[in-house]
Amino acid sequence: MSLAPRLDLRQSQSLVMTPQLQQAIRLLALSNLEVETFIAEEIERNPLLDSSSAGSDDDGPIVEREAPAAMGEEPVSADALLNGESGGEASLDVDFAAESFHHDSPSDQAGMDGSLGMNGGTSGGASEDGPDLDAFADTSLTLADHLLTQAGEVLSGPDMFVARHLIDLIDDAGYLTTPLIDIANRLGVPLVHVEHVLKVIQTFDPTGVGARDLAECLALQAKEADRYDPCMVRLIDNLDLVARGEMSRLRRICDVDDEDLADMIRELRNYDPKPGCRFGGEPMQAVVPDLYVARAKQGWAIEINAATLPKVLVNRSYYVELSSGPQDKTAKAWLSEMLASANWLVKALDQRQRTIIKVASEIVKQQEAFFLHGVAHLKPMTLKQVADAIEMHESTVSRVTSNKYLSCARGLYELKYFFTSAIQAADGGDAVSAQAVKSAIRALISAESPKAILSDDTLVDMLNAKGFDIARRTVAKYREALGIGSSVQRRRQKALEGVG
Numbered sequence: 001m002s003l004a005p006r007l008d009l010r011q012s013q014s015l016v017m018t019p020q021l022q023q024a025i026r027l028l029a030l031s032n033l034e035v036e037t038f039i040a041e042e043i044e045r046n047p048l049l050d051s052s053s054a055g056s057d058d059d060g061p062i063v064e065r066e067a068p069a070a071m072g073e074e075p076v077s078a079d080a081l082l083n084g085e086s087g088g089e090a091s092l093d094v095d096f097a098a099e100s101f102h103h104d105s106p107s108d109q110a111g112m113d114g115s116l117g118m119n120g121g122t123s124g125g126a127s128e129d130g131p132d133l134d135a136f137a138d139t140s141l142t143l144a145d146h147l148l149t150q151a152g153e154v155l156s157g158p159d160m161f162v163a164r165h166l167i168d169l170i171d172d173a174g175y176l177t178t179p180l181i182d183i184a185n186r187l188g189v190p191l192v193h194v195e196h197v198l199k200v201i202q203t204f205d206p207t208g209v210g211a212r213d214l215a216e217c218l219a220l221q222a223k224e225a226d227r228y229d230p231c232m233v234r235l236i237d238n239l240d241l242v243a244r245g246e247m248s249r250l251r252r253i254c255d256v257d258d259e260d261l262a263d264m265i266r267e268l269r270n271y272d273p274k275p276g277c278r279f280g281g282e283p284m285q286a287v288v289p290d291l292y293v294a295r296a297k298q299g300w301a302i303e304i305n306a307a308t309l310p311k312v313l314v315n316r317s318y319y320v321e322l323s324s325g326p327q328d329k330t331a332k333a334w335l336s337e338m339l340a341s342a343n344w345l346v347k348a349l350d351q352r353q354r355t356i357i358k359v360a361s362e363i364v365k366q367q368e369a370f371f372l373h374g375v376a377h378l379k380p381m382t383l384k385q386v387a388d389a390i391e392m393h394e395s396t397v398s399r400v401t402s403n404k405y406l407s408c409a410r411g412l413y414e415l416k417y418f419f420t421s422a423i424q425a426a427d428g429g430d431a432v433s434a435q436a437v438k439s440a441i442r443a444l445i446s447a448e449s450p451k452a453i454l455s456d457d458t459l460v461d462m463l464n465a466k467g468f469d470i471a472r473r474t475v476a477k478y479r480e481a482l483g484i485g486s487s488v489q490r491r492r493q494k495a496l497e498g499v500g
Contacts, residue, residue: 024348028399032308051310143279162197174209174276206275221271245492289407359400378433380422450494455487
């Protein structure tokens with residue numbers, strides 16, 4: 001065997017992921033809002049791309065993509081690449097009456113406004129004359145700003161310097177978790193000075209702010225309410241016993257009777273354990289649905305939420321204007337590249353919407369009982385089942401269902417919600433969804449009597465009676481996933497509620 005270097009020629013076939021194909025695949029996994037951001041970036045980069053609000057008065061075609069004959073060969077379509085084909089391109093101008101358009105639901109027929117009546121009657125972006133919902137966002141001060149305003153009224157000089165530092169360390173819940181000795185060493189001031197400033201901050205609104213633990217937070221509020229007597233002091237010092245519901249020990253420690261203890265616990269419940277949460281914080285962001293599903297006269301109407309997707313156009317007139325002027329070889333190549341990129345993006349977006357509608361249609365078809373009757377009728381379903389039904393790869397279905405939400409009459413659901421594992425039926429019938437079992441567990445525990453708390457073994461027997469063949473460890477796992485405590489924890493909670 002020769003060890004000398006040499007050159008060999010070999011022929012082989014391999015699947016090459018071109019940048020265009022990678023872009024098309026990446027678009028599938030993005031939500032509508034992420035796609036909107038991506039489109040904005042592409043429009044800024046590519047002068048041949050243009051966007052138009054779907055609510056505008058322009059009734060022209062959604063896409064203008066024909067290139068002049070001088071351009072020669074056009075790029076291969078996204079549909080062909082995603083399907084492993086390499087034929088000619090079909091026109092991407094959307095004709096709702098054409099047979100080539102994929103009619104996934106009755107809403108795709110002519111005469112629909114593209115919104116299922118859920119978009120305020122528009123089929124595209126929000127109207128310029130419509131209300132700006134951002135104007136209704138909470139503009140209240142943050143907790144730090146609120147405290148600094150109060151500190152500025154009563155403190156100055158070195159005290160204000162320490163107060164600013166302490167306020168910066170108070171978390172969103174209103175607690176100061178950094179040891180005071182560390183703060184004193186960091187600022188180079190005596191510990192007693194830091195303690196003095198902290199006591200001043202603890203008198204600020206909201207009551208309880210600046211506390212170093214829950215007991216101190218409740219104590220500050222009890223002092224404000226003039227309820228911080230020796231009995232309340234002992235109760236606050238034994239919050240662990242309150243959490244465990246050990247009322248007999250608490251009565252002995254506090255030296256009170258049942259009525260006084262119940263009154264003290266009721267008082268504690270009126271206090272705010274996280275006083276800082278009522279201020280500031282990040283405004284809650286509403287989830288914007290990517291799909292709408294509504295009941296139609298025949299079947300279901302399924303549509304993309306076009307309000308979050310701007311129209312994308314290839315500016316053919318601008319291309320003609322640029323190409324007709326004097327240009328060198330480099331400029332001509334760049335212009336051709338921009339046109340090919342613009343055409344590709346339009347085709348990739350079109351393919352994305354068709355693929356999402358196709359997957360969503362199959363999900364609705366297989367989970368129709370859920371949309372009609374609720375979560376108890378959710379069927380077990382896997383990505384492979386949907387992929388086989390629509391003749392796509394499982395990874396494509398996984399990308400389509402990532403980061404996307406579906407809005408229907410029953411609420412807003414992530415597409416991944418409809419894919420659940422199967423639980424075998426006790427009577428040998430069809431398997432049921434894990435979500436349906438969780439729903440049954442939640443319903444049984446919600447209906448339990450305070451005097452008859454259901455153990456996991458009892459839940460297993462009751463679920464078996466309902467036709468669910470499920471083990472005790474699975475019941476415990478689902479119960480914990482629902483955030484429901486054990487029977488011992490619930491019994492203590494019920495007892496505590498009865499005392500309060």
